[in-house]
């Protein structure tokens with residue numbers, strides 16, 4: 031840099047060393063620590079340790095990278111909202127491009143804005159009203175499939191249910207034939223996710239299909255085949271059903287390889303974001319209800335009195351208040367999107383600290399939602415925390431299961447409605463009990479899944 035000469039011939043002034051001010055944190059470099067132990071660090075354990083030891087903001091290094099972990103609503107607001115323009119998605123999110131390509135979650139800048147704008151009409155209130163019927167139909171299908179006394183993996187059932195809902199509502203496609211194949215391929219990829227994010231140069235290695243990555247490519251090809259079939263069928267039908275897929279087709283009308291690839295990326299992103307998250311939210315909710323019989327009783331009471339034995343409809347959703355609070359409390363304790371990461375483009379300040387460009391900023395819903403400063407007795411399941419009075423008392427940015435700011439979840443209203451309608455439909459007939467001895471452990475992958483599934487016994491109410 032000292033020898034750099036500007037085009038004008040003038041010498042560039044020597045760069046002043048910048049006085050960064052880092053928050054307190056671990057002295058040891060976590061990369062060497064993980065390598066010495068021969069195992070990856072569990073991120074939830076790490077984040078909890080950082081929050082317990084250093085409080086609102088903590089710093090550590092992973093190899094040459096600076097990382098700060100935030101656990102204070104003001105810092106969280108700064109990064110997600112106030113200084114949002116200075117941040118892009120961080121490296122582990124970028125890695126999901128191996129599956130998602132340049133969809134709405136991974137795209138940045140103008141490409142992101144264009145996709146969000148094109149998809150927005152599919153998430154408007156009027157459109158979501160039309161989805162309610164399909165959500166209830168799909169829940170009723172599972173309700174009628176279940177038999178009293180049988181043991182099932184509820185996590186798998188919820189995945190199949192929500193996959194069908196997304197396919198029918200947003201893509202006007204019936205995927206019942208393919209749903210098991212699709213879910214199996216996605217499970218395979220989820221299982222490889224931690225390996226993929228640790229692997230240096232995975233984007234390049236994937237072309238050579240070394241062991242591990244070959245399984246990933248096979249699973250991705252299976253998903254692609256279903257998605258391309260769906261896109262082709264839509265194109266050939268020439269019909270505009272007003273679905274999200276029609277909006278996407280209208281926004282990228284070309285039929286060349288580039289447009290097809292872009293469409294594929296957009297479709298897969300919505301699929302994954304729209305079904306995994308809701309399915310996990312529902313599985314955790316059934317588990318929490320089974321462990322909290324008083325809340326379950328209140329929930330059943332509401333479902334019975336509001337619905338009076340009729341199937342739920344869109345108009346019932348605002349009256350199923352307690353059901354919504356049950357889901358909200360489940361999203362607090364087991365947020366499917368359990369962490370978010372950003373990467374700083376330029377130097378930036380947070381409170382008293384001054385941090386360099388290329389710093390990674392991590393925020394975890396799982397940790398902040400369980401902070402006793404914002405949620406006293408945080409491990410207790412208590413849907414009353416979401417009564418209107420309790421909500422107004424709580425500071426903003428202490429509860430953010432759907433993120434915040436310009437990248438806030440586009441499917442939030444869709445998810446609330448689906449969650450409430452599915453819970454109510456199934457609870458009209460059944461209650462679920464955890465199979466004794468079944469281990470329940472949250473696994474922080476792209477979403478927060480129950481690591482061993484959720485084996486429950488179906489009981490008549």
Ligand code: HEM
Pocket residue numbers: 134135146196299300303304305307308311365366367370371430431432433434436437438439440441442444445
């Ligand atoms: C309980 C269910 C859900 C949860 C907890 C959830 C959570 C989130 C979170 C936290 C983000 C922001 C990520 C970030 O800023 O880094 C996000 C983004 C997104 N979500 Fe959801 N989501 C859910 C359901 C859905 C549904 C049903 C859909 C679509 C049908 C969807 C589609 C998306 C998309 C496309 C984005 C990217 C938005 C953007 O970057 O502009 N999500 N979601």
